[in-house]
Amino acid sequence: xxxxxxxxxxxxxxxxxxxxxxxxxxxxxxxxxxxxxxxxxxxxxxxxxxxxxxxxxxxxxxxxxxxxxxxxxxxxxxxxxxxxxxxxxxxxxxxxxxxxxxxxxxxxxxxxxxxxxxxxxxxxxxxxxxxxxxxxxxxxxxxxxxxxxxxxxxxxxxxxxxxxxxxxxxxxxxxxxxxxxxxxxxxxxxxxxxxxxxxxxxxxxxxxxxxxxxxxxxxxxxxxxxxxxxxxxxxxxxxxxxxxxxxxxxxxxxxxxxxxxxxxxxxxxxxxxxxxxxxxxxxxxxxxxxxxxxxxxxxxxxxxxxxxxxxxxxxxxxxxxxxxxxxxxxxxxxx
Amino acid sequence: xxxxxxxxxxxxxxxxxxxxxxxxxxxxxxxxxxxxxxxxxxxxxxxxxxxxxxxxxxxxxxxxxxxxxxxxxxxxxxxxxxxxxxxxxxxxxxxxxxxxxxxxxxxxxxxxxxxxxxxxxxxxxxxxxxxxxxxxxxxxxxxxxxxxxxxxxxxxxxxxxxxxxxxxxxxxxxxxxxxxxxxxxxxxxxxxxxxxxxxxxxxxxxxxxxxxxxxxxxxxxxxxxxxxxxxxxxxxxxxxxxxxxxxxxxxxxxxxxxxxxxxxxxxxxxxxxxxxxxxx
Amino acid sequence: xxxxxxxxxxxxxxxxxxxxxxxxxxxxxxxxxxxxxxxxxxxxxxxxxxxxxxxxxxxxxxxxxxxxxxxxxxxxxxxxxxxxxxxxxxxxxxxxxxxxxxxxxxxxxxxxxxxxxxxxxxxxxxxxxxxxxxxxxxxxxxxxxxxxxxxxxxxxxxxxxxxxxxxxxxxxxxxxxxxxxxxxxxxxxxxxxxxxxxxxxxxxxxxxxxxxxxxxxxxxxxxxxxxxxxxxxxxxxxxxxxxxxxxxxxxxxxxxxxxxxxxxxxxxxxxxxxxxxxxxxxxxxxxxxxxxxxxxxxxxxxxxxxxxxxxxxxxxxxxxxxxxxxxxxxxxxxxxxxxxxxxxxxxxxxxxxxxxxxxxxxxxxxxxx
Numbered sequence: 001x002x003x004x005x006x007x008x009x010x011x012x013x014x015x016x017x018x019x020x021x022x023x024x025x026x027x028x029x030x031x032x033x034x035x036x037x038x039x040x041x042x043x044x045x046x047x048x049x050x051x052x053x054x055x056x057x058x059x060x061x062x063x064x065x066x067x068x069x070x071x072x073x074x075x076x077x078x079x080x081x082x083x084x085x086x087x088x089x090x091x092x093x094x095x096x097x098x099x100x101x102x103x104x105x106x107x108x109x110x111x112x113x114x115x116x117x118x119x120x121x122x123x124x125x126x127x128x129x130x131x132x133x134x135x136x137x138x139x140x141x142x143x144x145x146x147x148x149x150x151x152x153x154x155x156x157x158x159x160x161x162x163x164x165x166x167x168x169x170x171x172x173x174x175x176x177x178x179x180x181x182x183x184x185x186x187x188x189x190x191x192x193x194x195x196x197x198x199x200x201x202x203x204x205x206x207x208x209x210x211x212x213x214x215x216x217x218x219x220x221x222x223x224x225x226x227x228x229x230x231x232x233x234x235x236x237x238x239x240x241x242x243x244x245x246x247x248x249x250x251x252x253x254x255x256x257x258x259x260x261x262x263x264x265x266x267x268x269x270x271x272x273x274x275x276x277x278x279x280x281x282x283x284x285x286x287x288x289x290x291x292x293x294x295x296x297x298x299x300x301x302x303x304x305x306x307x308x309x310x311x312x313x314x315x316x317x318x319x320x321x322x323x324x325x326x327x328x329x330x331x332x333x334x335x
Numbered sequence: 336x337x338x339x340x341x342x343x344x345x346x347x348x349x350x351x352x353x354x355x356x357x358x359x360x361x362x363x364x365x366x367x368x369x370x371x372x373x374x375x376x377x378x379x380x381x382x383x384x385x386x387x388x389x390x391x392x393x394x395x396x397x398x399x400x401x402x403x404x405x406x407x408x409x410x411x412x413x414x415x416x417x418x419x420x421x422x423x424x425x426x427x428x429x430x431x432x433x434x435x436x437x438x439x440x441x442x443x444x445x446x447x448x449x450x451x452x453x454x455x456x457x458x459x460x461x462x463x464x465x466x467x468x469x470x471x472x473x474x475x476x477x478x479x480x481x482x483x484x485x486x487x488x489x490x491x492x493x494x495x496x497x498x499x500x501x502x503x504x505x506x507x508x509x510x511x512x513x514x515x516x517x518x519x520x521x522x523x524x525x526x527x528x529x530x531x532x533x534x535x536x537x538x539x540x541x542x543x544x545x546x547x548x549x550x551x552x553x554x555x556x557x558x559x560x561x562x563x564x565x566x567x568x569x570x571x572x573x574x575x576x577x578x579x580x581x582x583x584x585x586x587x588x589x590x591x592x593x594x595x596x597x598x599x600x601x602x603x604x605x606x607x608x609x610x611x612x613x614x615x
Numbered sequence: 616x617x618x619x620x621x622x623x624x625x626x627x628x629x630x631x632x633x634x635x636x637x638x639x640x641x642x643x644x645x646x647x648x649x650x651x652x653x654x655x656x657x658x659x660x661x662x663x664x665x666x667x668x669x670x671x672x673x674x675x676x677x678x679x680x681x682x683x684x685x686x687x688x689x690x691x692x693x694x695x696x697x698x699x700x701x702x703x704x705x706x707x708x709x710x711x712x713x714x715x716x717x718x719x720x721x722x723x724x725x726x727x728x729x730x731x732x733x734x735x736x737x738x739x740x741x742x743x744x745x746x747x748x749x750x751x752x753x754x755x756x757x758x759x760x761x762x763x764x765x766x767x768x769x770x771x772x773x774x775x776x777x778x779x780x781x782x783x784x785x786x787x788x789x790x791x792x793x794x795x796x797x798x799x800x801x802x803x804x805x806x807x808x809x810x811x812x813x814x815x816x817x818x819x820x821x822x823x824x825x826x827x828x829x830x831x832x833x834x835x836x837x838x839x840x841x842x843x844x845x846x847x848x849x850x851x852x853x854x855x856x857x858x859x860x861x862x863x864x865x866x867x868x869x870x871x872x873x874x875x876x877x878x879x880x881x882x883x884x885x886x887x888x889x890x891x892x893x894x895x896x897x898x899x900x901x902x903x904x905x906x907x908x909x910x911x912x913x914x915x916x917x918x919x920x921x922x923x924x925x926x927x928x929x930x931x932x933x934x935x936x937x938x939x940x941x942x943x944x945x946x947x948x949x950x951x952x953x954x955x956x957x958x959x960x961x962x963x964x965x966x967x968x969x970x971x972x973x974x975x976x977x978x979x980x981x982x983x984x
């Protein structure tokens with residue numbers, strides 16, 4: 001029943017896609033190849049166009065211009081019900097008047113499938129979503145996490161080649177969110193369905209995605225694997241939106257330098273050691289790391305993360321320190 | 336304990352008003368019940384007349400039929416209007432609401448005569464159709480049951496629209512999007528999602544229109560040309576002209592009991608609507 | 616319905632004026648609005664009776680003005696007592712309710728003589744004191760124990776002069792004949808007059824009408840039911856005719872003159888076989904102003920001047936023979952009991968209607984609905 005792993009349909013190609021609302025340009029020309037079977041995250045602050053893009057892929061928003069192709073077939077003018085994409089909505093959008101089982105079986109039921117087939121598929125999906133025995137309940141009788149799983153089961157029940165997820169974890173508390181992230185990742189591995197995931201939460205994006213699309217003001221800022229984006233950001237925005245970054249400026253060029261890649265040493269006498277010197281301005285304790293703000297004469301404030309287990313204890317405010325890092329640690333931006 | 340005293344003192348505060356309601360409202364009501372069993376003589380004769388007199392049964396049947404048809408047409412048309420209002424832009428919706436509410440202020444008499452001027456044998460519509468050569472003799476739009484229905488539906492549509500608009504506005508657009516996304520056509524989405532979600536509104540609107548229709552009297556009297564006799568007018572004739580107060584009281588009791596039964600039904604569905612509306 | 620009559624008629628009159636161009640659109644809408652708005656205040660405006668005055672319970676509108684000038688002015692001049700009005704319409708049910716409740720707020724009702732028969736028998740009325748009120752100043756048939764007729768109105772029909780050219784309808788037989796006179800008809804909704812008309816159409820001699828054969832009348836009435844519409848108020852009857860809804864319509868006879876004059880004679884009234892109805896003054900039992908004062912008031916209303924005043928103001932025909940004799944030749948065709956009209960009209964029998972009206976009305980409603 002489940003879609004094939006990478007070999008079936010589910011590749012999406014977006015070409016020069018534009019969406020205007022009056023004079024406002026929500027999506028300002030996007031080109032993007034989404035590979036079949038991958039977990040792709042659209043990451044960006046609110047207003048970056050990520051939700052609009054997702055809604056255009058789903059078919060709920062018309063494109064002003066440009067094309068969306070599924071496995072080389074244009075779907076840009078196709079109504080949403082013809083696209084066969086599963087979708088998990090923000091707030092889940094479960095049908096409040098239907099039981100859990102009817103919610104999950106809806107996609108098959110509107111396709112006119114036989115009762116027995118629907119019942120079997122619903123039972124399968126209930127098990128997959130760990131909702132056994134809850135088929136007869138109404139959505140209002142479930143917890144937030146259970147509702148989220150119903151939404152997922154409903155969207156996957158008809159084995160769509162592509163699953164769209166619009167901030168599906170937004171309504172869950174932190175602890176549950178991490179648990180569900182794991183489950184989603186596992187599900188994706190198992191089904192091989194293309195997942196297109198919208199979030200503004202960088203941790204979610206980093207931990208789950210095969211690739212991340214960082215969006216800003218209706219444009220794609222940078223695309224890559226989490227590792228690529230983290231270690232080789234191309235812009236200040238990408239560097240600061242995904243993880244924390246210091247920016248070093250010299251001769252009109254800018255380098256991004258992650259706080260954890262800096263070595264901090266206590267200055268002895270005149271020799272400060274390292275590439276920069278400064279004084280500790282403040283320190284915050286995060287259990288596994290100590291975060292220092294260091295005031296330097298050349299580059300202003302620099303954040304430095306030190307593993308707490310390295311010992312030595314916290315350095316007092318005002319301590320003169322030297323900062324050093326390896327050549328590859330500082331990434332030249334704007335290339 | 337504090338809550339209890341608060342509640343008790345609250346009841347004490349409304350006690351005088353409650354007493355007034357009992358005297359002003361329950362008193363006359365009891366009087367009607369009493370009359371229906373005592374006038375012209377003690378016994379059940381007013382009620383057994385229902386079995387004996389075909390004319391009374393016909394009166395109730397005509398009333399029921401007209402109220403049911405009025406409810407049907409008002410709610411269907413009201414549903415379309417509410418649907419259009421729900422999907423209109425904010426500005427357009429405000430204007431439509433204003434137009435709807437303005438019609439509340441036009442007295443039923445004025446509307447009734449306006450319909451005669453428009454739809455009468457010599458009215459605007461018939462004259463227009465005849466001078467356009469479409470018909471050779473005036474069509475009987477009013478002074479019959481059709482006229483009564485037109486007048487009553489026109490009066491009742493705003494009462495149908497308001498509860499429906501409330502129900503529709505409470506629906507989350509994402510739920511409709513979800514249906515489309517899952518492969519349902521717009522028509523399937525309407526029948527399987529939109530309509531069930533607005534069902535409490537439909538029931539509330541239907542009951543409201545039906546109950547209000549039962550009391551109609553000026554509109555059927557005039558637009559019916561005297562040939563469409565509904566129970567409210569009949570009660571008035573029995574009270575004021577023929578002095579058959581027992582018959583009038585019996586019919587009033589009958590209507591009252593039916594309305595109370597319908598209201599009990601309505602209160603159940605209103606709770607249901609709150610339960611659904613909260614999640615929708 | 617009747618308590619709303621005043622407002623309805625105001626609105627309808629305004630509508631006529633509006634269409635005739637005598638009233639601006641804005642004023643018309645204002646009057647329509649008022650008709651809706653002032654209804655509760657009219658209902659609440661039932662006068663509180665006090666000693667030393669007479670409260671006349673009538674139908675409001677024009678009749679308030681006419682009763683005031685024709686009877687109120689001479690009555691106040693003679694007795695010093697003012698005349699006030701309750702305009703909510705003294706239907707039988709309301710009089711009965713008022714007397715039963717013990718809170719009698721009216722002294723004299725502008726009702727029908729059959730009301731006097733029905734309510735007198737059930738003990739709701741004061742008998743007329745014929746030592747103060749004169750039996751000679753009314754028709755002999757219409758001086759009854761519990762009520763005396765002051766004026767006459769009646770039922771006649773009007774027809775559209777453009778409908779049948781040289782061969783207009785002449786009597787009720789023509790009215791009920793759809794073959795000779797195809798078209799729409801209108802009748803009064805509460806049986807009164809309609810039953811008599813149907814029987815005369817069916818060949819019953821005018822002097823042999825009473826007791827009415829209800830079944831026979833209803834057979835005749837239901838035969839033209841599909842072509843008939845029924846009215847409940849004078850303005851409705853008027854509208855049905857001048858709007859062209861009917862080609863022959865029953866009207867209250869006293870309103871016919873206004874319709875003929877207003878339509879320049881297009882619609883003409885047939886006085887032949889008109890049914891004269893005795894309007895009556897009746898006194899609710901225990902009236903607040905006292906028996907003596909109210910009988911005095913009734914006596915004043917019998918005077919020739921008062922009756923002629925009502926005739927010119929409301930078109931209702933005097934019952935006082937002396938007043939009838941004083942009607943000018945120009946007005947005589949419109950007075951239902953004038954010398955020229957008297958041989959061709961019939962007099963309603965209030966005793967039959969008082970005793971059988973309830974059954975007749977219900978049988979009639981059953982037949983037409």
